[in-house]
Structure formats: C-alpha cells, structure tokens
Amino acid sequence: MKKSILLLLLLSSFGLGLQAQKLADKRTARDLELSAPEQELKAGQSYEIPVTAANLGMVQGFQFSIFIDPTVAELTGIEGGILKEDNFGFFPKNGLITSSWNVASPLPKEKLNEVLFTLKINSRKDIPLSKILGLQSRPTAMEAYTTNDEQVGISLNFKSAAKQGDKALLFQNSPNPFSEETVITFYLPAAAKATLVVRNVEGKVLFRTQGDFGKGQQQFVLKQSDIKTSGVMNYTLETTNFTETKKMVVVAK
Structure with a gap:
C-alpha cells in the first residue's frame, strides 16, 4: 500500500477512540474472544498487558486493529507470544496497532493458553484500562475465520476481579520461548x-524468588542467567492459598 494511502487510513482511524468497540458487541458464541486483565492505570506508570484468547483453537486466522487513546496512554512497544513481530504493524503516535495471523493447521492444545502478545504502555492518567483500549476495523478489518472457513467476529473482554471471582491468576510467560529474559505476569485479589x-521436567528446583505484592496485576522478571540452563521447564506461583504451574521454554543463546 502506498504511504499516502496508509497515512489517510491512519488519520481516519485516529480519534475514533473506543467507538469501534461497538462492533465487538455484535457477538455470537462463536466469536474469537480476546481477553486482557482489567486494572486501574496510574499516571506516570508503565504496564505490560498480556492478551490471550481462550478459544483460539477454533480459528485458522484473524485480523484486526487495536486502538489505545494516545492522549491518555503512550504505546511503547508490543512483545510477541503466539503472534510474532511480522504479524503486527506498529503506529505508536496514532495509538494504533494492526494485526494479521493465520496457520496452516490448528495449534496444539498445549499452545492454546499461551499469551498471544503483550502490549507495553505508559499511562498519562489514572483510568481503568478498559476505558482506553479497544478493537476496531480501520485500517485493518476486524474478522476471524474458523477451521471450517466460517467468518466470525472478534471481541475484547477485560477480566476484572469481579469477573474472575476475585481469584488469583497466573498467566503464560511472555515471550515464550525466550533466550535472555521473560515476564511472568500474575493477578492477586489481595496483597500477599x-x-x-522454576523447576526442570525432573522436578529439580533451579530458581526461587519471592516478594510482597499489592492487590492487582503484578509480575516477576526471569532472566536466563537466573536458571543457567535451557530446555522445557515448569514455573510455579505460590501464595498462602494459591498454587499454579505452567510450562515455558528456554532457548540456549
């Protein structure tokens, strides 16, 4: 696409805000459902927002545009998960990201709970994430295709504490696999x-760390130098009344 045409499309999308979220309200049970953890953003703070899709296995491809109000928050980056760098177009000044992804065959079950991608933002105001982040169909039309070649919609849902049943959550690390460092995000319903x-597949403890965290979304940053090995591993989050384990892959440098 010529630069002039792309610029016009970007300008036309700029300022639409979350009006495009109305498109996502035309939902069916077969829609591709993207999810992000709801949280109260604080002015001057940086956040990493993992986006997942619980029913990703039903589709063979999708495309959409993400809009985040640039007057309220700054897009500073996007980190791949299941989706990779070449699946995105990144236009931070306009608060816009375009995305397109497809696979030749359905993803294996063990991949379906992994993070699709992680948005990196700096907040300029105290505001809920759901008020500034949404999907839209410009410049990239918002649509998904099932494994049966049926066109379906896409929605973006926010997992608030109430929707979660106010339970702790452990998200898939991102990026995964990784060779230098990865971010392990989790949600706590109360300070804890x-x-x-981190253990290898034989159960040997390779690394352990702990900290005191407040209520809401939190994270550990894990470096390859912390575990000093590569391969498939398990990481476990433990609190007084919560324990969950997920797999990750460390690639040798």
Whole structure:
C-alpha cells in the first residue's frame, strides 16, 4: 500500500477512540474472544498487558486493529507470544496497532493458553484500562475465520476481579520461548507474599524468588542467567492459598 494511502487510513482511524468497540458487541458464541486483565492505570506508570484468547483453537486466522487513546496512554512497544513481530504493524503516535495471523493447521492444545502478545504502555492518567483500549476495523478489518472457513467476529473482554471471582491468576510467560529474559505476569485479589519457583521436567528446583505484592496485576522478571540452563521447564506461583504451574521454554543463546 502506498504511504499516502496508509497515512489517510491512519488519520481516519485516529480519534475514533473506543467507538469501534461497538462492533465487538455484535457477538455470537462463536466469536474469537480476546481477553486482557482489567486494572486501574496510574499516571506516570508503565504496564505490560498480556492478551490471550481462550478459544483460539477454533480459528485458522484473524485480523484486526487495536486502538489505545494516545492522549491518555503512550504505546511503547508490543512483545510477541503466539503472534510474532511480522504479524503486527506498529503506529505508536496514532495509538494504533494492526494485526494479521493465520496457520496452516490448528495449534496444539498445549499452545492454546499461551499469551498471544503483550502490549507495553505508559499511562498519562489514572483510568481503568478498559476505558482506553479497544478493537476496531480501520485500517485493518476486524474478522476471524474458523477451521471450517466460517467468518466470525472478534471481541475484547477485560477480566476484572469481579469477573474472575476475585481469584488469583497466573498467566503464560511472555515471550515464550525466550533466550535472555521473560515476564511472568500474575493477578492477586489481595496483597500477599508470592513465591516463584522454576523447576526442570525432573522436578529439580533451579530458581526461587519471592516478594510482597499489592492487590492487582503484578509480575516477576526471569532472566536466563537466573536458571543457567535451557530446555522445557515448569514455573510455579505460590501464595498462602494459591498454587499454579505452567510450562515455558528456554532457548540456549
């Protein structure tokens, strides 16, 4: 596409805000459902927002545009998960990201709970994430295709504490696989001491760390130098009344 045409499309999308979220309200049970953890953003703070899709296995491809109000928050980056760098167009000045993804065959079940991608933002105001982030169909039309070649819609849902049943959550690390460092994001319904334990497939403890965290979305940053090995591993989040384990892959440098 010529630059002049692309610029016009970007300008036309700029300022639409979350009006495009109305498109996502035309939902059916077969829609591709993207999810992000709801949280109260604070002015001057940076956030990493993992986006997942619980029913990703039903589709063979999708495309959409993401809009985040640039007057309220700055897009500073996007980190791949299941989707990779070449699946995105990144236009931070306009608060816009375009995305397109497809696969030749359905993803294996063990991949379906992994993070699609992680948005990186700096907030300029105190505001809920759901008030500034949404999907739209310009410049990239918002649509998904099932494994039966049926066109379906796409929605973006926000997992608030109430919707979660106010329970702790552990998200898939991002990026995964990784060779230098990865971010392990989790949600706490109340302030608590949290412990992260990394084990190899034989159960040997390779790394352990803990900290005191407040209520809401939190994270550990894990470096390859912390575990000093590569391969398939398990990481476990432990609190007084919560324990969950997920797999990750460390690639040798």
